[in-house]
Amino acid sequence: MSARIAAVHAPRSTRRFPEVRLALLGTGTVGTAVLHRLAALQDEGHGAVLSLCYAGNSRFAARSADGLCPRTMTGLATRPVRGGEPPGLARIDDALCGQVPRIVLDATASDAVAAQHAGWLSRGIHVVTACKLGQGTSLQRWRAINAASQSAGSHYGDSATVGAGLPLLRSIRDLRAGGDRIHAVAGVLSGSLAWLFNHYDGKRPFSGFVRDARDAGYTEPDPREDLSGEDVRRKLLILARAAGVELEADAVEVGSLVPPDLAQVEADELDTRLQALDRPLRERFAEAYRRGEKLRFIARLQDGRARVGLESLADDHPLCGGTGTDNRLAIWSDRYGTQPLVIQGPGAGAGVTAAALLDDALRIAAQSGAISTR
Ligand SMILES: NC(=O)C1=CN([C@@H]2O[C@H](COP(=O)(O)OP(=O)(O)OC[C@H]3O[C@@H](n4cnc5c(N)ncnc54)[C@H](O)[C@@H]3O)[C@@H](O)[C@H]2O)C=CC1
Numbered sequence: 145m146s147a148r149i150a151a152v153h154a155p156r157s158t159r160r161f162p163e164v165r166l167a168l169l170g171t172g173t174v175g176t177a178v179l180h181r182l183a184a185l186q187d188e189g190h191g192a193v194l195s196l197c198y199a200g201n202s203r204f205a206a207r208s209a210d211g212l213c214p215r216t217m218t219g220l221a222t223r224p225v226r227g228g229e230p231p232g233l234a235r236i237d238d239a240l241c242g243q244v245p246r247i248v249l250d251a252t253a254s255d256a257v258a259a260q261h262a263g264w265l266s267r268g269i270h271v272v273t274a275c276k277l278g279q280g281t282s283l284q285r286w287r288a289i290n291a292a293s294q295s296a297g298s299h300y301g302d303s304a305t306v307g308a309g310l311p312l313l314r315s316i317r318d319l320r321a322g323g324d325r326i327h328a329v330a331g332v333l334s335g336s337l338a339w340l341f342n343h344y345d346g347k348r349p350f351s352g353f354v355r356d357a358r359d360a361g362y363t364e365p366d367p368r369e370d371l372s373g374e375d376v377r378r379k380l381l382i383l384a385r386a387a388g389v390e391l392e393a394d395a396v397e398v399g400s401l402v403p404p405d406l407a408q409v410e411a412d413e414l415d416t417r418l419q420a421l422d423r424p425l426r427e428r429f430a431e432a433y434r435r436g437e438k439l440r441f442i443a444r445l446q447d448g449r450a451r452v453g454l455e456s457l458a459d460d461h462p463l464c465g466g467t468g469t470d471n472r473l474a475i476w477s478d479r480y481g482t483q484p485l486v487i488q489g490p491g492a493g494a495g496v497t498a499a500a501l502l503d504d505a506l507r508i509a510a511q512s513g514a515i516s517t518r
């Protein structure tokens with residue numbers, strides 16, 4: 145066997161049984177970080193139970209029942225690997241064959257992949273996802289995912305979808321499991337918009353900061369998904385539904401920052417047209433500055449009413465806190481009726497998101513009895 149082929153497979157010494165078979169979809173910003181973290185976990189022995197049997201993106205894929213080498217698979221982002229195959233969602237079930245726990249890890253922003261979540265779950269394949277298009281779009285899809293997961297007993301790991309792994313969904317679910325009703329939630333749910341409004345000073349053009357946030361891996365593949373409030377709408381829908389408020393997707397009132405002309409621009413032209421953001425944001429900033437306030441992109445859910453948009457808040461307002469990409473969510477419930485529970489921390493970035501995805505995968509491995517929790 146040549147050295148090149150040997151490198152494609154995981155070293156035998158790192159494998160433990162019973163294994164959990166993993167298929168990774170997406171090798172972009174987040175998927176590449178997943179591969180690096182998986183390799184590091186396998187080196188330490190901690191993640192050795194996770195055997196990467198399929199890795200693919202929209203152009204290239206590779207599979208091996210014996211386990212692929214995660215470090216080698218980072219190359220898939222730009223080129224095929226030897227012995228690879230064309231990508232195809234229909235191949236995932238085959239790649240994850242065997243009577244062992246199986247997990248699809250979705251690190252794409254693809255609606256076509258999200259449309260498969262319920263199907264995989266119903267066939268007993270666990271799903272771990274960073275993509276919000278599963279639970280954060282139509283209520284019908286959200287219900288299908290829940291129904292499939294319940295009927296087949298398969299798990300849906302969604303920690304990375306809101307707050308990039310911060311314990312936001314988990315806290316809401318824990319409160320409800322303890323008998324609390326969720327009264328309201330409010331806060332900053334976008335890491336990129338947090339970063340933008342933590343850095344924008346009204347002097348340098350806003351569009352330059354958007355490029356910086358994109359290059360740092362904080363934005364969606366198309367930053368308009370963030371700037372339009374669409375990404376925050378999805379996150380608020382996921383939180384609201386977890387809180388027991390089953391909202392239809394169009395029930396969220398959204399205040400977009402994207403001027404109509406910029407919304408029409410083709411993705412490959414976007415960079416050259418981003419300056420369309422500069423004047424309106426400079427005006428919003430100047431208005432807030434005159435009042436001694438700060439701009440924050442806030443999501444709110446109360447009494448079944450949901451809205452997301454830019455707000456001008458007093459400097460000492462509780463939702464103004466945080467730095468960098470910090471998300472900050474206040475949760476009011478029966479026990480936190482007056483003073484809310486407030487959770488804050490980095491809410492975007494490849495590192496924290498990859499960690500959240502692999503935490504979910506390891507949690508599923510533990511629940512499946514593949515690793516000891518002691
Ligand atoms: N960047 C961040 O901080 C966070 C990102 N996320 C989510 O992570 C997901 C991935 O984001 P990025 O890595 O930034 O995007 P990206 O654009 O860098 O990578 C997306 C990857 O998905 C692949 N892909 C697209 N369609 C596919 C298909 N049908 N089958 C297989 N692969 C396909 C692409 O080829 C690419 O490798 C998004 O859903 C995003 O919302 C979630 C939390 C935080």
Ligand SMILES: N[C@@H](CC=O)C(=O)O
Nearest residue numbers: 334335336362363364
């Ligand atoms: N683009 C998103 C990434 C995490 O979900 C954000 O800015 O929060």
